[in-house]
Amino acid sequence: MDLPALTDTDLNLRHCLLLKADDLFFTLAEPQGCQMRDNFLGFDVVGLADENVSEEEIHSIDLRRFSIAERVQLLHAMLANRQLSLYKANTPETEDALNDALHFVEHFLSTLPTVALGGLDLTSARNGQVRRVWELASAWLALIEIIECAFYDHSSSLLTVSDLALVSGIDVRTLRNLCGPNKTIRTHSIGRATRTASDASAFVYLNGTDALDWLRSRKDFRIAPIDTSWITRSLAQANERGASRGLLISAIVNLGPLERIAPVIEVTVEKARACADGSDELPAPSFEKLVHLLTIDPTPITQESDTMKYTSDLSPSTASLHNLLMKDQRIEEHPKGHSQYVLRYRTKTGHEIAVEKRVKTPLLYFTRSLADDRLTGFDLEYIPATKGGRNSNLNTLETFRGKPLACLRVNELETARKALEACVSSLA
Structure with missing residues (x-):
């Protein structure tokens, strides 16, 4: 995952705030326009902010005054720590991140000017590190949703090839070679279902199990382990088929790819994949062993190097x-x-x-x-x-x-x- 440094993200956000300040200046009549812009930035400006504010003044913008800064920083922390939710690192949950941060950042970016308001054009700031954090967070949450819904039969992955490229840091063109109805990462179509306005035209999605399993097979991929208490609670509420599916997806996150898990619980990789897809159920001995591995002895399964x-x-x-x-x-x-x-x-x-x-x-x-x-x-x-x-x-x-x-x-x-x-x- 190519996550920009927080210092670079904060600086980009300050440049975005300059664009917003000038937008306010042009929107209101004088003297309210000047007053609103200066109050917004926290210091007096002569002329246009994006032309006349010094680098020192830009760095002096106190981000603690802006709600949007807190939301960007929360998303950045979630990504940097590979957390499973915005506030609880080891509990899969997407609603808080969407409602408390992601949608706000998307709205903020959509309100920034796309046309230069003066002699200098700083509008490219709207496509900088803040947007990158938003894109990465959107892709990451699509992945977490697969885990969050693992114990429910009605779950359906809305992860796209572009999402997987962002999460893995691999070029989209390279990934497309691995994705298809009968390839390593299977694909499926879901009518006009959309996650956000930005992917409204995407009708082909990736099989969540395959995508997660492929990611966990990569040595450079990191994700926070799932809290065992969450697994226990979810297991108690799931039906038999959902329980098998949820346990296997949780096992991929906590223990490793199916290629390692399947031999340990004495099933084939194909059988494990079918159960993780929700189309089959684990045999009772395999089910019990997987419960033990996830909740009693939660130790990653190591693969003996050849x-x-x-x-x-x-x-x-x-x-x-x-x-x-x-x-x-x-x-x-x-x-x-x-x-x-x-x-x-x-x-x-x-x-x-x-x-x-x-x-x-x-x-x-x-x-x-x-x-x-x-x-x-x-x-x-x-x-x-x-x-x-x-x-x-x-x-x-x-x-x-x-x-x-x-x-x-x-x-x-x-x-x-x-x-x-x-x-x-x-x-x-």
Whole structure:
């Protein structure tokens, strides 16, 4: 999540207040216009505020005098701490944040001038850090609503691809490759249902379970754990199917992705996903074990790393390539881990990369679309879209499965370094 610093947000809000002050000045007749503007800012201004107020005076605007500042700061704190609600970090709840903060900030931004009122044009301030906080908070609350409604069958996700991009910090175009009716993050349509006026034209939404599960599989994603007492209260009020659904979604938040949870409660990932969707119920033993994990022994389920298992006996050439990938902070080991024959990685922006182990010349794999966009000029081999004719370990990666790939034979490490830099530098 690309959350601006609070100091930058406060400064942007002060610039927004200058626009508002001049708007008041133009609205009222003299001398009331000048008086209203000066009282609004807390000091006397000669001429237009956005032209004649010094940087020192701008920083002197006391934000404690403005209700809108408190609401922006509350939203910022919620996002910075990855809270599940505006006031209680570990209790999923969206109504307070919507009614006490988000709607007010949206209204405030909508009232700012869009046309320059003087010789200088400061209207761009309305699209600065305050708007960014509002956009992030709107997306975050759409995610929290999935958790809040987890124990009720009638819940329906209104999370969009744009929301998920904001929450994850990944480019929308990259995410679209993962979203679709039969993809990693399934999609669904809901007539003309809308969350706010800003997304009135969005009719396709993401499956809430898939989106949350995908986020929790990412090492850089953070979210506050759910209070166990909230889980207990919600469980007591839910029907059998809603109870299974709510427990699994709560488990994703508190314990980790379904890929880790399912083996521990002795069900398949497919079964767990169906129950989390509300279309099935957990078997009694699995249900009881999950209740115990969430309320009696709420310890995150750790996944034993296969890094040492699959990287301890690499050939010198493959080991050098692996070390090159892991030294780049923009690249991480893939949550799916490595295998006996293939090492798997993911860039911070969600692109998948793989290395096929070889004694002398390891093979570096990219998606064909990424290669066409970033790797022109490299000596690549192209592999057509097929489910056969390639190492099956590559197909565990969503963007590789049945898709055209590009392969670079790493005869020299410097060639691999340049290829990786070409892929990652422009995506960081």
